[in-house]
Amino acid sequence: MIARLAIAYARRRPLSTALVVLLLALGIGVVTLTVLLAQELSDRMTRDAQGIDLVVGAKGSPLQLVLCGVYHVDVPTGNIPLATVAELRANPLIAEALPLALGDSFRGAWIVGSEPELLEHYGGHLAAGALWNAPMEAVLGSAVAEASGLKVGDHFAGSHGLALNGPQHVDHPYLVTGIATPTGTVLDRMVLTSIASVWVIHEDHDEEDAKDTPTEPAHDAGSGVTTKSPATTPSREVTLVLVRYRSPLAAATLPRTINATTDLVAASPALETARLLTVFGVGTDVLRGFAWLLVAASALMLFVALAQALEERRYDLAILRTLGATPLQVAGVLLLESVALSACGALLGIALGHLAAAAIATWLPSAATLAPAARHWLPDEWLILALALGAGILAAWLPAWRAARLDVAATLADN
Amino acid sequence: MFELTGIERRYADDVVVSVPAWRAEAGEQWLLAGASGSGKSTILHILAGLTRPTTGCVIVGDTDLGTLHASALDRWRGRTIGFVPQRLHLVTALDVRDNLRLAQAFADATHDDARIRALLEALQIGDLARRFPRELSHGQAQRVAVARAVVNRPRLLLADEPTASLDDAHAVMALELLRTQAIGVGATLVIASHDARVRAALPRTYPLQVHAAAPEAAT
Numbered sequence: 001m002i003a004r005l006a007i008a009y010a011r012r013r014p015l016s017t018a019l020v021v022l023l024l025a026l027g028i029g030v031v032t033l034t035v036l037l038a039q040e041l042s043d044r045m046t047r048d049a050q051g052i053d054l055v056v057g058a059k060g061s062p063l064q065l066v067l068c069g070v071y072h073v074d075v076p077t078g079n080i081p082l083a084t085v086a087e088l089r090a091n092p093l094i095a096e097a098l099p100l101a102l103g104d105s106f107r108g109a110w111i112v113g114s115e116p117e118l119l120e121h122y123g124g125h126l127a128a129g130a131l132w133n134a135p136m137e138a139v140l141g142s143a144v145a146e147a148s149g150l151k152v153g154d155h156f157a158g159s160h161g162l163a164l165n166g167p168q169h170v171d172h173p174y175l176v177t178g179i180a181t182p183t184g185t186v187l188d189r190m191v192l193t194s195i196a197s198v199w200v201i202h203e204d205h206d207e208e209d210a211k212d213t214p215t216e217p218a219h220d221a222g223s224g225v226t227t228k229s230p231a232t233t234p235s236r237e238v239t240l241v242l243v244r245y246r247s248p249l250a251a252a253t254l255p256r257t258i259n260a261t262t263d264l265v266a267a268s269p270a271l272e273t274a275r276l277l278t279v280f281g282v283g284t285d286v287l288r289g290f291a292w293l294l295v296a297a298s299a300l301m302l303f304v305a306l307a308q309a310l311e312e313r314r315y316d317l318a319i320l321r322t323l324g325a326t327p328l329q330v331a332g333v334l335l336l337e338s339v340a341l342s343a344c345g346a347l348l349g350i351a352l353g354h355l356a357a358a359a360i361a362t363w364l365p366s367a368a369t370l371a372p373a374a375r376h377w378l379p380d381e382w383l384i385l386a387l388a389l390g391a392g393i394l395a396a397w398l399p400a401w402r403a404a405r406l407d408v409a410a411t412l413a414d415n
Numbered sequence: 416m417f418e419l420t421g422i423e424r425r426y427a428d429d430v431v432v433s434v435p436a437w438r439a440e441a442g443e444q445w446l447l448a449g450a451s452g453s454g455k456s457t458i459l460h461i462l463a464g465l466t467r468p469t470t471g472c473v474i475v476g477d478t479d480l481g482t483l484h485a486s487a488l489d490r491w492r493g494r495t496i497g498f499v500p501q502r503l504h505l506v507t508a509l510d511v512r513d514n515l516r517l518a519q520a521f522a523d524a525t526h527d528d529a530r531i532r533a534l535l536e537a538l539q540i541g542d543l544a545r546r547f548p549r550e551l552s553h554g555q556a557q558r559v560a561v562a563r564a565v566v567n568r569p570r571l572l573l574a575d576e577p578t579a580s581l582d583d584a585h586a587v588m589a590l591e592l593l594r595t596q597a598i599g600v601g602a603t604l605v606i607a608s609h610d611a612r613v614r615a616a617l618p619r620t621y622p623l624q625v626h627a628a629a630p631e632a633a634t
Contacts, residue, residue: 001513001520008508319504322463323563324493324521326486409460412500412575 002329006337009309016305017341020298024345025352027294028388032353034288035380040357040373042277045071048186049269051096051121054255056080056088057240062267063275069100069240070269072110072186075162076102080264082236088243093250096121099238101198104158104169109144111158111174111191113198113238119180121242122187128152129178135200138174138193142182143368150176158191158201172201184369195238299391302341306334306399317403318411327404334400335393342392346385416441416603417462417571422471424457432457434471437621441570444594444604446613449623455607456501458623459573462605463496464488476570493522497564497602499574499593503556505548511535511559512544515566522567534562537599538592553581557589565596572602578610590616 010017048070055069060077067074088097098121101113112118116131119139129152132138140150150156155173159166174193182188243266245251251268258266310317317330357374360367422434432454439445449455460466461473464480473480476495483491505514515531535541538558548556557577564572574593578586590606590613597604606613614620 001517004513005506005509005517008513012508315502315504316506316508319500319506320517320521321489322465322492322496322498322500323518324489324491324496324523326489328486329521409457409466412460412465412504413456 002332003336003340006333006340009313009333010337010341013305013309020302020305020341021345021348023298023301024295024342024388024391025348027291027298028346028349028384029352029356030291030294031288031384032350032381033356034284034291035378035384036353036357036370036373038281038284039378039380040367040370041280043373044184044369045273045277047184049273050185051244052242052269053245053251054243054258055240055267055269056084056097056243056258056264057267059263059265062265063272065240065265065267066269066272068102069242070186072189076239077265079237079239080241082238084264085238085241088241091254093246093254094243095246096242096244098242099195100240100242101195101237102239103198103202104160105162105166106156106158106174106191107144107148108162108164109141109189109191110162111138111193111198113193113195115195118192119187122183122185124180124183124185124187126178127181129176132177132192132194132197135194135196136172136174137177138191138197139178139180140176141180141188141190141192143188144191145179152176152178169201199236295388295391298345299342299395302338302392302395303398306338306396309337310334310399310403314406314411317406318408321406321408322412327406330406331400331404334403335396338392338396338400339389342388342395343385346388349388350381350384416443417473417475419458419461420472420474422458422461422468422473424454424461424466425469430454433624434458434621439603439605439619441603442598442601443619444597444617445606446617446620447605447607447623448609448614448620449607450609453609453623455609455623456575459498459575459605459607462571463498463573464492490523493518494524494567495570497567497569497572497600499557499560499564499572499577501575501577501579503560505551505556505559505563507548510545510547511540511551514548514559515563518563518566524567531562531566534566538562538596554585554588558592561592561596565600565602568600569602572597572600572604574604574606576608576610577606578608578613583612586610586612587616 052070055065057065057069057076058078058080064074065077068076082099085097085099088094096117098114098118100118102110104111119125119131126139127142129139140148148156154176156176157168157170157173159168174191174197180187180192245254255266255268258264317333320330320333321327354374357370361369361371361374416439419434419437421436424432447455447458457466461468462475464483467481478491478495480488506517509517512528512531515534516526519526519531532541532544535544538561540555540558540562543551543555543559548559551559572593577589577593581589593604593606594616606617
């Protein structure tokens with residue numbers, strides 16, 4: 001009956017009730033969305049770096065090496081000799097070493113010269129067609145295939161570097177021989193081909209470069225495979241190597257050994273992304289801080305509404321006491337009303353947060369992997385719910401305490 | 416049924432309400448008479464356990480109210496006392512039936528909708544069960560307030576100025592309502608009033624002494 005009374009009171013002032021619930025829902029909605037986004041960000045980074053313990057490449061920034069080799073959002077630091085791959089494979093601490101040759105891109109996706117094992121590494125399969133078996137044949141990642149509309153048997157030209165409007169290699173078109181299944185990893189945003197394809201393009205390309213301009217530093221910054229002097233015969237090179245350890249013990253020695261004794265840089269994706277996430281973390285923390293401010297504002301509004309309601313209901317509460325209600329029960333009416341409102345606001349807000357995440361996943365193709373997260377209840381959301389209810393209890397605390405201490409006789413006499 | 420001995424209630428501004436001795440037997444119907452400001456409401460509140468006297472002893476039924484702790488007193492009140500305040504004070508957010516259910520809930524009584532229906536029928540307001548207080552006339556609201564006071568079959572029914580601002584016909588009806596309902600549930604009835612029409616209707620009167628310098632507000 002106390003619950004019934006609390007709900008009846010809330011329904012008696014629909015405007016104030018709706019405002020409090022909406023404001024709370026808005027705050028909780030943004031909090032939920034930031035939690036979902038942060039979770040998805042770290043999930044995706046973990047997924048993309050799965051099974052890659054170390055990235056080995058040319059001297060340069062380790063972070064750039066990881067951004068380039070693992071997440072495919074940066075240009076390479078340079079090239080390394082092909083012989084390095086064999087050396088790494090001979091190391092007993094290393095279970096797998098996959099070479100990647102980067103240089104060109106197609107619609108913002110790296111054209112990755114590698115070995116068929118790369119497909120398996122990301123858990124991908126062929127959805128259509130077959131693997132490449134000659135230079136200039138390629139397998140498209142699912143997102144690339146979807147965005148470009150290319151089918152097996154179609155041709156396309158890569159453009160130099162990672163820029164969308166780089167110069168195109170129209171005289172060296174690729175043939176699409178297969179399309180990979182979606183994996184939710186960076187594989188979906190790759191074009192896979194043999195290392196030989198990258199070599200073929202850039203041998204010719206370098207000859208052209210040599211004819212046009214002897215040196216072209218700006219150009220080289222955008223592409224890894226072309227950092228060669230035109231005078232020397234092009235040696236066989238790759239851009240970087242993705243390494244998986246045989247045992248976790250390798251982490252203690254291998255990066256140090258490589259960095260100290262060779263011209264190579266060994267970067268750990270786990271360490272580099274952890275550094276990166278602390279930078280992103282500031283942004284989401286600020287956003288989340290504002291959202292909690294909204295929650296606090298709605299709790300304040302709830303407090304004002306309840307304090308006002310307390311004045312209006314003094315007689316009602318006095319009457320409850322004449323009917324045998326204890327001070328605790330009278331306080332309970334206000335507390336329950338507050339908790340019920342904040343529960344409504346919190347649940348509505350969490351639903352809003354998930355809806356927003358689903359909407360973002362639908363409208364932003366690059367955030368499509370957010371869709372599954374939008375359908376799941378994260379453990380953190382229990383905490384959000386608990387904090388919202390706590391805010392409700394806090395807002396009702398003073399009004400409830402005053403209700404409990406109401407002087408019944410004086411209130412009834414005060415007509 | 417109840418016995419007040421040596422009751423005094425002092426307020427900060429030296430106003431004193433006093434009842435040296437007042438004893439009522441079960442089923443009796445009393446008028447607590449006195450002018451405005453003589454402390455009639457205070458004595459009703461003391462009988463209901465809503466206010467504790469500064470000195471003196473209150474025994475209602477077998478219970479010495481001075482021995483009860485605050486929350487025990489609240490529970491005792493819910494079971495034992497039916498209270499009809501002057502302004503009636505129905506809970507406006509709830510309909511008539513829920514107002515009566517509320518009284519049952521706080522008296523630890525189990526939900527008894529049959530009792531509520533029968534009571535409303537007996538008071539000729541059976542069709543108002545789902546109405547809200549603002550939709551009721553004063554006479555209807557008074558019946559609901561009486562129904563709420565007697566729904567738990569209290570042993571002591573208290574009413575504060577039930578005839579104030581009523582014309583003669585309605586005053587008679589209101590008194591009749593309280594008297595028959597008190598008899599109906601076997602309750603002792605005390606009506607606090609300064610209204611001469613009440614004096615004529617009730618067999619017993621306890622006259623409260625007016626204390627000097629009592630302000631109007633202490634009714």
